[in-house]
Amino acid sequence: MTSPIWVAIDTPDIERAQKIVALVKRHVGGIKLGLEFFSANGRAGVRTMAGLGLPIFLDLKLHDIPNTVAKAIHALRPLSPAILTVHAAGGRAMMEDAKAAAPMGTKVVAVTVLTSLDQSDLAAAGVSGDPRDQVMRLTAAAREAGLDGIVCSGEEVAAVHKFWPEGYFVVPGVRPPTGESSDQKRVVTPRKALDDGASILIIGRPITQAADPDSAVRAIEATL
Numbered sequence: 001m002t003s004p005i006w007v008a009i010d011t012p013d014i015e016r017a018q019k020i021v022a023l024v025k026r027h028v029g030g031i032k033l034g035l036e037f038f039s040a041n042g043r044a045g046v047r048t049m050a051g052l053g054l055p056i057f058l059d060l061k062l063h064d065i066p067n068t069v070a071k072a073i074h075a076l077r078p079l080s081p082a083i084l085t086v087h088a089a090g091g092r093a094m095m096e097d098a099k100a101a102a103p104m105g106t107k108v109v110a111v112t113v114l115t116s117l118d119q120s121d122l123a124a125a126g127v128s129g130d131p132r133d134q135v136m137r138l139t140a141a142a143r144e145a146g147l148d149g150i151v152c153s154g155e156e157v158a159a160v161h162k163f164w165p166e167g168y169f170v171v172p173g174v175r176p177p178t179g180e181s182s183d184q185k186r187v188v189t190p191r192k193a194l195d196d197g198a199s200i201l202i203i204g205r206p207i208t209q210a211a212d213p214d215s216a217v218r219a220i221e222a223t224l
């Protein structure tokens, strides 16, 4: 069975990225490359990583006016990533244009409320209600825009799954029971996120910063 764990490779160093993937590749379903990696290595770097044989999640969290986001996605088309992210806060028109610009086989998913934010952060930004209310509002917009799914924390995934049973749900901010949460505020265990309906789990530092990434990913796998 394909692993639901996708490893977040957050480093600008492509050699380190390749080493980590070599260590964990038998135990992960895919590789997530984000802003840190892409800013340093660009499309050529993504191609190199794709050559390692696992599906690529290109997590650029695009958020701009519809035309700019659509053109950016158009420029990424040759990479045909398995998954691509935009911010749901960019609005329905932006999400519709993002989906239209993406290659056929690419899942476009919308980031709802970052897992590093809690209710007080939302209040500071003028958003009332708790993170779950805001995740639900943005999930409804993503669904109406024709996206494939959303990114949310494990605290909201059960509600989102109930609302959108056929959606694709990406859950980061996942920590093993003994793990440090670092900058993540809405955190659940990998087992709970899956039980509640996560399609895939995004896990970075608990694997990539471990002294032995292979043992770390296998220990997490054993809890699923």
Ligand SMILES: O=C(O)c1cc(=O)[nH]c(=O)n1[C@@H]1O[C@H](COP(=O)(O)O)[C@@H](O)[C@H]1O
Pocket (backbone or CB within 6 Å): 008, 009, 010, 034, 059, 085, 111, 113, 114, 115, 116, 151, 152, 172, 173, 174, 184, 202, 203, 204, 205, 206
């Ligand atoms: O879109 C994401 O992947 C994402 C959304 C979100 O709300 N929170 C979040 O942590 N992420 C990403 O998930 C990864 C989590 O990394 P760790 O906290 O190291 O496990 C990072 O690459 C983040 O960019």
